[in-house]
Amino acid sequence: MMRKSLRYLSMLGWLVILGCTGDDGAKLDSADTRREEAISDLKEKLMAPEHGWVLHYQPVPDAGAYYILLDFDEDEVRIQSDVSADGGALLDQTIPYRVDVQLAVQLTFETYAVFHYLFEQDQSTFGAEFEFFYLDEQDGNLLLYSKSDAVGETTVITLEPAAANAADALSREASGNMEAYELYNQPFGTQTLQQLYLTGEDVSLYWEIDLVKRIISVDGAALGVESRTITSASWVAIDQTVAYTFANEGLVLSEPITFTLGGKNYNIDQIKLENYSESGDLYCVSDMRAAPVYSASIPDVGAVELRHTLFNSGGLTFEPEPDSPYSINVFYAGDSTGFSLTGEDLTIGQLYPEANWILFDYGLDSAEIDYAFGIIFEDENGVEQTHYRGYETATVAGNYIHVILNEEFHYSNPTEVDATDEQNLRTLTNELFGGGEVYISLWPIQEGLVIYRLFNPCNGYEFALVKPQ
Incomplete structure (x- = not known):
C-alpha cells in the first residue's frame, strides 16, 4: 500500500x-x-x-x-x-x-x-x-x-x-481474545494497557494498545513482574510507537521495539501468541473474572506472558504536595457510563448542585487535612464552603494508591453543618472510592498543566486532578 x-x-x-x-x-x-x-x-x-x-x-x-x-x-x-x-x-x-x-x-x-x-x-x-x-x-x-x-x-x-x-491466515482467535483486554470502560476514554513479561529475563515491558488502529504506544520497562514495586529510579522510559498486524495467530510489529535494561539489549519484532486464559490479576474482590493473560513466545527471547495491567508510568510522578492540594473542576468526575457526576440525577448533581471544585490533599502540611478529599461549593447564601473527609495516610506504589476512608471530617463552616452535611460527604466519598483501589495515570490534554486520571476499577468511576503549580 x-x-x-x-x-x-x-x-x-x-x-x-x-x-x-x-x-x-x-x-x-x-x-x-x-x-x-x-x-x-x-x-x-x-x-x-x-x-x-x-x-x-x-x-x-x-x-x-x-x-x-x-x-x-x-x-x-x-x-x-x-x-x-x-x-x-x-x-x-x-x-x-x-x-x-x-x-x-x-x-x-x-x-x-x-x-x-x-x-x-x-x-x-x-x-x-x-x-x-x-x-x-x-x-x-x-x-x-x-x-x-x-x-x-x-x-x-x-x-x-x-x-x-x-x-x-485469518488470526481470528488472537484478534478476538485481544478484545478481552479492553476490560474496563473509563469515563475519560478507555486505556487498554498491557504488560509483556519476559519470564526468563524477569523483565516487564509496559504499553498502551489501540485495538482499532492497531497501534502500540510503548511506555517503558522495569525489572520484575510486580508493577507496584516500580519507582522512578527503576523505570526505563522507552516512548516508542509501533503498528502491528495479526499473522498466524500472533503479532507482527511494523518495526522492532528496542530497549536496554540491566545492561542487556532487547529487540522485539513479533510475538507468537499461544495459550489464552483469564487467570491474571483480580483488581477488586467484586470482580467477576480475572484479567486476561496470553502465554506466548518471542524469537531469541523465549517464553513471555502478555498480561492486562493498569500500570501507567505517569503515576510515578504523583507525589505528596505539602503546600497545596491537587484540584480539578468538579465536572471532571465521572461514572462508568461516561457521565459527569454533576448530572442532575447523579451524586454530585443531587447532593452538591452548586459545587465548583474537587480537592485531593496528599501529604498536605496540615495536621487536620493532610490526607483528605474535599469539595468546594456555594451554600444557600452564596458563600463558598469547603467540606473534607479524611483517608488514611497512603503512599503511591507504582501508580497504585489504596484509599481507606476514615471518619475524620473538616468543614469551613463547622457551626452551620448538621448530620445531613456529613452524610452527603460520606455518600459521595463512599461512592467515588468504593473498594479503595485507585490507579493513577497522566492525562496530557492541556499544555502547561500536569493532569492526572485517577481510576477506580471496582466501580468504573474516575476523576481528574491538576498538579499544583
Whole structure:
C-alpha cells in the first residue's frame, strides 16, 4: 500500500475512457457505451480469481494492517476479516457492492461491513474508506485508491489473487481474545494497557494498545513482574510507537521495539501468541473474572506472558504536595457510563448542585487535612464552603494508591453543618472510592498543566486532578 497524489490520474483515466478511440473515420462509441464497458471490465476483473482476493488494508501509514479476503460475484461480495469488533459481526459478511463511473471507475461497498466500521472511527476522521477508484492492473493485481482522501495523501490498496487456503491466515482467535483486554470502560476514554513479561529475563515491558488502529504506544520497562514495586529510579522510559498486524495467530510489529535494561539489549519484532486464559490479576474482590493473560513466545527471547495491567508510568510522578492540594473542576468526575457526576440525577448533581471544585490533599502540611478529599461549593447564601473527609495516610506504589476512608471530617463552616452535611460527604466519598483501589495515570490534554486520571476499577468511576503549580 502506498500514498501519493493521484487525483490527476482519476481525471486522466476518465478522459481516456471518454476520449476519442476511433481512427480512419470509425464511428465513436457513445459515452454511455464506454461507461458500461468500463463498469463491465472492472466487474469481470473483480470476479476473475477462483478464490477471490487478499487485501492487507492499511488505511493510514502509521496504523496497523487488517487482513481481508474479498470474493466477488455478479452482485455481492463476501468479506472475511480479522476484525473482531462488534461482537464478531465483521468477521464474515456478504453484502452488495456497486461498480459505477464518477470521476473514475468506482467500487463501492454498499452496506455496513468492516470497511464502514473502520471508516467511522474517530468520528470518521481515521482515514479508512468504503469507496475506491480503480487505478490499474499490474501483474495480476488490482490497484485501487481511496475516494475521500485529501490531495497528496491518497491511499492505494492492492488486491492480490488469493490462494485456496488464504482463510487459514485469518488470526481470528488472537484478534478476538485481544478484545478481552479492553476490560474496563473509563469515563475519560478507555486505556487498554498491557504488560509483556519476559519470564526468563524477569523483565516487564509496559504499553498502551489501540485495538482499532492497531497501534502500540510503548511506555517503558522495569525489572520484575510486580508493577507496584516500580519507582522512578527503576523505570526505563522507552516512548516508542509501533503498528502491528495479526499473522498466524500472533503479532507482527511494523518495526522492532528496542530497549536496554540491566545492561542487556532487547529487540522485539513479533510475538507468537499461544495459550489464552483469564487467570491474571483480580483488581477488586467484586470482580467477576480475572484479567486476561496470553502465554506466548518471542524469537531469541523465549517464553513471555502478555498480561492486562493498569500500570501507567505517569503515576510515578504523583507525589505528596505539602503546600497545596491537587484540584480539578468538579465536572471532571465521572461514572462508568461516561457521565459527569454533576448530572442532575447523579451524586454530585443531587447532593452538591452548586459545587465548583474537587480537592485531593496528599501529604498536605496540615495536621487536620493532610490526607483528605474535599469539595468546594456555594451554600444557600452564596458563600463558598469547603467540606473534607479524611483517608488514611497512603503512599503511591507504582501508580497504585489504596484509599481507606476514615471518619475524620473538616468543614469551613463547622457551626452551620448538621448530620445531613456529613452524610452527603460520606455518600459521595463512599461512592467515588468504593473498594479503595485507585490507579493513577497522566492525562496530557492541556499544555502547561500536569493532569492526572485517577481510576477506580471496582466501580468504573474516575476523576481528574491538576498538579499544583
